[in-house]
Amino acid sequence: MERNRALELVKVQLTDKRYAHTLGVMETAVMLAKRYGADVEKAELAAIFHDYAKFRSKEEMKQILIDEQEDVRLLGFHHELWHAPAGAVLVRKEAGVNDEEVLSAIRWHTTGRPGMTLLEKIVYLADYIEPGRRFPGVDDVRTIAEQNLNDAVLAAVKNSILFLMGKKQPVFPVTMDTYNDFIQNGDDG
Numbered sequence: 001m002e003r004n005r006a007l008e009l010v011k012v013q014l015t016d017k018r019y020a021h022t023l024g025v026m027e028t029a030v031m032l033a034k035r036y037g038a039d040v041e042k043a044e045l046a047a048i049f050h051d052y053a054k055f056r057s058k059e060e061m062k063q064i065l066i067d068e069q070e071d072v073r074l075l076g077f078h079h080e081l082w083h084a085p086a087g088a089v090l091v092r093k094e095a096g097v098n099d100e101e102v103l104s105a106i107r108w109h110t111t112g113r114p115g116m117t118l119l120e121k122i123v124y125l126a127d128y129i130e131p132g133r134r135f136p137g138v139d140d141v142r143t144i145a146e147q148n149l150n151d152a153v154l155a156a157v158k159n160s161i162l163f164l165m166g167k168k169q170p171v172f173p174v175t176m177d178t179y180n181d182f183i184q185n186g187d188d189g
């Protein structure tokens with residue numbers, strides 16, 4: 001799908017602020033794809049659509065997760081986690097995107113997963129470091145992202161886990177599994 005068409009489809013789904021974030025993720029994902037040899041067009045498309053379902057109702061997202069037999073553990077965690085897998089489903093159904101690599105990068109952009117693909121890492125990291133993001137540690141991750149993709153994704157995963165723990169919030173186990181995967185498998189992860 002052409003970039004402007006994708007942006008048009010996404011813009012109406014989002015608030016202005018979230019759309020601005022999306023543009024930041026798009027630019028960052030394209031930059032990272034060029035740097036690390038990923039498919040630039042797929043990275044751009046996945047980034048544009050990554051938060052497509054962000055403002056859907058809890059009820060709609062929950063029903064999608066049940067219908068599509070997504071990981072049932074998600075239902076026991078914060079609904080913020082639901083927009084990523086629900087988004088992958090809706091982007092296929094409503095926007096007609098059928099590229100599994102693109103859909104998978106949307107699906108895993110919030111939690112990460114063990115054995116992340118290059119495209120999944122790029123979208124996950126772009127979401128974390130896009131220029132509009134301001135949280136403790138993000139500049140360190142930006143610096144690492146200039147050198148080593150796996151190290152940068154690991155740093156982002158670690159920061160996210162520590163951030164949630166700092167607020168005494170539950171951590172979805174797949175993110176812990178992602179952390180362990182990077183630690184145990186290093187550059188193969």
Ligand SMILES: Nc1ncnc2c1ncn2[C@@H]1O[C@H](COP(=O)(O)OP(=O)(O)O)[C@@H](O)[C@H]1O
Nearest residue numbers: 051078080081109110111127160170171172175
């Ligand atoms: N493993 C996790 N367990 C629980 N909550 C998480 C986990 N990972 C991310 N979150 C929370 O989910 C929310 C959405 O994350 P994300 O999709 O990365 O950002 P965005 O707000 O840009 O959509 C964030 O508030 C984050 O704190």
Ligand SMILES: [Fe+2]
Nearest residue numbers: 050051109110
């Ligand atoms: Fe998101």
